[in-house]
Amino acid sequence: MKIRYLCLASLSAALVACNTMPAGNSALDAASEHFRSAQLDSQVTTWAPDELKRAGDSLHLAERAWEQGERAEKIDHLSYMAEQRVVIARETASSKAAQAVTAGAAAARDKMRLDLRTAEADTAQQQLAVAQQSNLQKTAERDRAMSDAEQDRQALALRSSEFEAAQWQLAQAQQDDASKGLALERSAARLNDLESQLSALNARQTPRGMVVTLGDVLFDTGQSSMLAGGDHNLAKLAEFFTRNPLRRAMIEGYTDNVGTTASNYELADRRANTVMVTLVRMGVPSDRLQTHAYGEESPVANNDTAAGRQMNRRVEIVFAQLSDEVTVK
């Protein structure tokens, strides 16, 4: 009897030993190893602390089952569940970290764009300052040119008196030479003719020479192509050039101050060119014409009113002063 009890006792002891140290808990070992490494991973602890805690709880269940000597199948199952929860924590952390990178990169891009715009605005302001500076210089140059023109005018006045003297001499010689008198008559007729032609175009005498103004009505707003009625005035001008083959002219484009300075220069330039091209097409040799764009410089009227702005939108044709025009045959 005693031996049989001993046998039973040792058998049950062996069974208990088997139970408390079951083989095949490698799944549990792997799961706890993976959980520990996830715990040390700062990305996981930062971005998926809840998921990591759930993995820990799951692992704890598996460990409890192992301590209570549950069947290997159940321990394997619970270990697998803990293992997958660690994977879930890692994937969640990886997702969130990447999303944070995306958001950070987008913010960095926005900041770079803002910096770029600021730099562009600064550059534009510098360019504006430079443009204003050059405007000042141009104004000074124009003032100089005007004082030069004034000197020219005085010189012309001198020449005019010389001409009058010559005329007087001619009158003196008239009685002697009939053919000379005839020539003088022709010259005077030419002079009268010239004046009447220019007056038909509303030309006015300025220090810079005779100026014919083509008004804004020749052009559509903001456009450089001519309206139909403009051809008539230009035809008169072209005829004037044909009759006076030594006349040269500067075609000048002006605008009001609506729009940017740069776009106004461009519009003025295009309008002056349109006039030049039209005149050339009407038979005026191109070497007698030049264009210059003034844009919104030199307004002739106040830009604050619509009427003033309309007067400022114009093309002026300035005839060079030729001292020998009256002596041309």
Add this chain to the structure above:
Amino acid sequence: MTTQDIPRNPGRVAARLPVAISLCLLAACASVPAPSAQMAVAEAAVQRASTSSTSENASSELQIATSKLDKARLALAAKDFERAGQLAEQAELDAQVAELHAQSARSRKAAQESKDAASALREEINRKTLH
């Protein structure tokens, strides 16, 4: 077996007794009820994970989840309810893993594209400011 059989043929009842006992024993062993709720949860999870994006970015993970769900169905059909419950639980987590794996792959790709775009913009700005 119907109640009508008993009065007509009492001998057959005696012959079936061991079968009935063993069935009762089996039923006692399988004290776990059918894991119908867990099965439904697993089915839903696998269903949710079965998107084109998941099968593109986490095809093997999704494969594991669907085959685990198949095994759970087989175990359920074989009345191995405990195993069926475990497999259904695993299938649910496997489906979540597949979904999250695909999502993190997409997020990493988006992050890389974002970084590339930022560096491209920086290069462009550097070129502009040089000129």
